[in-house]
Amino acid sequence: MSEKKRRYFIRTFGCQMNESDSERISGMLDQTGAVKAERPEDADLIIVNTCAVREKSEEKLFSYLGRLAQLKKKRTLRIAVVGCVAQLRGWELLGKKGAVDFVLGPDNTAELLSLVKEDAAEKHVSTSWSEEWHETSPGLIQRDSPVSAYVTVMEGCDNFCAYCIVPYTRGREKFRPLRSILEEVRDLARKGYLEVQLLGQNVNSYRDPASGRPFTELLREVAAVEGIEWIRFLTSHPKNFRPEIAEAVAGLRKVCRQLHLPLQSGSNAVLKRMKRGYTKEEYLDIISGLRSLMPEISLSTDIIVGFPGETEPDFEESVEVLRQVRFSSIFSFRYSPRPLTAASRLEDSVPKEVKQRRLAEIQHLQKTIQLEDHSRLVGKTMKVLCLGRGQKTPQLFTGRNEGNQVVNFRSPDDPTGRLVDVHITAFGPYSLLGEKTA
Ligand code: 5AD
Ligand code: SF4
Numbered sequence: 194m195s196e197k198k199r200r201y202f203i204r205t206f207g208c209q210m211n212e213s214d215s216e217r218i219s220g221m222l223d224q225t226g227a228v229k230a231e232r233p234e235d236a237d238l239i240i241v242n243t244c245a246v247r248e249k250s251e252e253k254l255f256s257y258l259g260r261l262a263q264l265k266k267k268r269t270l271r272i273a274v275v276g277c278v279a280q281l282r283g284w285e286l287l288g289k290k291g292a293v294d295f296v297l298g299p300d301n302t303a304e305l306l307s308l309v310k311e312d313a314a315e316k317h318v319s320t321s322w323s324e325e326w327h328e329t330s331p332g333l334i335q336r337d338s339p340v341s342a343y344v345t346v347m348e349g350c351d352n353f354c355a356y357c358i359v360p361y362t363r364g365r366e367k368f369r370p371l372r373s374i375l376e377e378v379r380d381l382a383r384k385g386y387l388e389v390q391l392l393g394q395n396v397n398s399y400r401d402p403a404s405g406r407p408f409t410e411l412l413r414e415v416a417a418v419e420g421i422e423w424i425r426f427l428t429s430h431p432k433n434f435r436p437e438i439a440e441a442v443a444g445l446r447k448v449c450r451q452l453h454l455p456l457q458s459g460s461n462a463v464l465k466r467m468k469r470g471y472t473k474e475e476y477l478d479i480i481s482g483l484r485s486l487m488p489e490i491s492l493s494t495d496i497i498v499g500f501p502g503e504t505e506p507d508f509e510e511s512v513e514v515l516r517q518v519r520f521s522s523i524f525s526f527r528y529s530p531r532p533l534t535a536a537s538r539l540e541d542s543v544p545k546e547v548k549q550r551r552l553a554e555i556q557h558l559q560k561t562i563q564l565e566d567h568s569r570l571v572g573k574t575m576k577v578l579c580l581g582r583g584q585k586t587p588q589l590f591t592g593r594n595e596g597n598q599v600v601n602f603r604s605p606d607d608p609t610g611r612l613v614d615v616h617i618t619a620f621g622p623y624s625l626l627g628e629k630t631a
Contacts, residue, residue, distance in 0.1 A: 199227040199309065202236035206254060207244025209427070210363075210392055211276055213343035215242045218275070218302060219335035225309050229335075233264060238271045238309065243278035245358050247529040254278055255289060262292035271295070275302050277362035281532065283320045296320070299348070299363055303327065326367050326402070340580050340610045341423075342386045344377055345369060346411065347393035352430065354457070355468045355536040356500060356528060359394055366394075371401035375414055382420030387612060388578055389415065391426040397433035409441040416445045422612060423578060425597065427453045432470035434479050443486040450487050451521075451597045454479065455495035459514035460507035463500050468535065473514060480518055491521040491596030496555060499528040499548030501539035508551050515558055519566060521596055522623075523559050527552050560622045567598075567620035574630060575600070577615045579608040590629075604629035 201222050205215040218240060219229060230236040239261060244250040254274075261272055273295035274286050280298035287293050295308055298320035308317060326348070336342055349364040350357075378389055391411070393399065399408040415424055424447050429438070431454055442448045454476075458464050461472045483490050496511055515523065527548040530537045543551075577592040577600045584591075589601045590608060594615075601624055602615045608629060619626040 199225070199238060200230040200236045201227050201238040201240060202230045202233045203240045203242060204233070204257065205242045206250055207242070207246065207277070209343060209390070210345070210394070211242050211244060212337070213345055213392055214276065214299070214302065215240075216334050216336050216343070217329055218242070218305065220333035221303070221306055221329070222309065223335055224333060225306065227309065233261065237269060238273070240273045240275060240305070243274060243276040245277035245281045245362050245531070247526060248531070249529065251278055258290050258292050262290035265292055273297060273305060273308075275299075275305070277358070280320050280362040281358065284318050287316055287318065298322075300327065303329075322364050324365075324367070326369050328373060338580060339384075340386060340578065341388040341390065342381045343392050344374060344381070344389050345393065346374055346391045346396060346426075347399055350394040351398075352395060352432075352470070353468065353535070355466060355539075356497065356531065356534055358531040358534055361533045363394065366398060368400055368402050370403060371406060371411060371414065372403070374411065375418070378415050378418045378421060382418050385420075385610065387421065387610065388423040388425070389421055391415070391424065394428060395430045395433060396426050397429050397435070397438060407437075409437045412438075412441045412445060412448055416447045422447060423595070424448045425451060429454050431456070431476050431479055436482060439479075439483050439486055442483075442490075449595045449597065450489055451491040451493075451595060452483065453493045453495075456511075456514060457495060457497050458500060458503070458507065459511035460503070463503055463507050466502060466536075466539075467497075467500060473510065477514070477517070489596075491598065492518060493522045493597070494518075494520050494524070496523055496525045497528050498525065498551040498555065499543035501528070501536055501542050503528075503543055512555060512558060515555060515562070519562050520559070521566065521598060522563070523555070525552055525555050525559070563622045564620070567622070567625060570617045570625060571620060572617065574614050574616045576612050577602065577627075578612050579604075579610065581609045582607075589626075594625075599624040600627060601625070602627040602629055 203215050205211050243254050271294045272292050274293050275297045279296045286296045296318040300323045301319040346369050348367045350360045351366045353360050459473050530541050575594045577594050579590050579592040583589045590604050591601050594600050614630045615627040616630045617625050617627040
């Protein structure tokens with residue numbers, strides 16, 4: 194009789210970095226002969242990959258752990274918490290609803306392999322830092338998409354923005370060797386991937402640890418890989434955004450004319466308290482530099498409302514920048530005090546209702562901007578990388594254009610994994626609708 198295979202389920206909270214880490218964890222577990230389950234009910238090992246960036250993300254985790262605790266009452270089940278909350282809370286998590294068995298920080302995830310192989314019954318917590326870049330074999334990553342791939346180029350952050358917990362959960366900046374990044378990209382090209390998204394908390398500060406070659410050189414090398422058609426990267430920091438990066442984006446055909454450049458606030462007083470290291474004017478100069486080189490570039494940003502001491506005029510300055518720049522999308526958040534951060538020592542002075550009202554106001558403004566800008570695209574034909582069928586609308590295919598906008602479209606054949614021309618016929622605030630023409 195064959196031995197029953199272990200089945201694992203992964204739940205991922207948070208950013209693309211976490212999604213990418215989960216793909217690596219899946220690949221690692223597949224090597225042990227385990228198989229991925231589609232539902233937690235079908236698994237005997239559940240990995241929860243966590244985000245600590247806002248209090249709400251931690252709350253979501255705790256309520257999820259509550260559900261898993263119920264599941265655990267009915268059957269044998271091991272639960273591992275990995276990622277940022279694992280690093281932040283460590284042993285504390287073992288007490289949470291009694292559900293958790295293993296706690297592994299971002300630098301300790303590889304230990305999951307031996308815990309699974311040995312069928313460890315003991316509780317285990319590991320949150321030590323490593324100064325070195327951890328190499329994983331790219332061939333072992335089990336990616337969710339067969340079309341577009343995340344490629345991590347750096348980990349951690351040295352910036353210590355006053356509100357941000359990342360430097361405490363992901364540690365200091367560590368750069369991945371250029372050679373290893375290129376190996377992964379070449380492997381992806383051989384497998385038929387058309388798009389790579391280079392990931393890191395602050396990709397602009399990238400330097401190859403061996404040669405010191407900067408981010409622009411990395412972009413050039415990746416662009417030289419045959420088979421890869423589109424290259425995106427995130428996140429950029431305005432403080433490290435040098436004109437050479439704009440020139441590389443403009444000069445390299447494969448690098449998408451699209452940039453995520455977090456503003457956080459439009460008020461210089463708030464930016465200073467946030468320790469962002471740039472002014473509103475410097476940010477706007479970067480934007481005009483980019484637009485003079487590439488008038489069609491699509492820009493997105495992150496905004497925090499209600500940072501300690503943010504006055505109504507401060508907030509109005511953020512609104513004004515949104516009006517002026519007309520981002521193609523924004524991620525907006527209410528400030529949430531996080532442990533260990535400099536801002537957590539300031540009084541969280543903006544009342545919750547005020548934060549909520551400010552958030553609603555910028556989201557409403559952004560929705561209006563997107564509707565207006567999308568309406569101008571009707572009748573145009575654009576290149577779209579088809580990522581597959583729509584999840585909610587399987588009769589439509591879905592993909593992204595060069596500007597990273599979502600485009601849903603009809604097609605007589607299945608163009609998944611291809612760059613196709615789509616004629617735009619309609620729009621909503623968050624996506625475009627069209628027909629494939631070629
Ligand atoms: N509160 C609210 N938003 C935050 N972000 C990071 N830390 C906080 C916080 N404490 C936002 C920033 C960052 C994005 C990933 O999350 O806008 O760019
Ligand atoms: Fe956080 Fe600032 Fe680093 Fe971004 S740059 S991860 S906001 S500390």
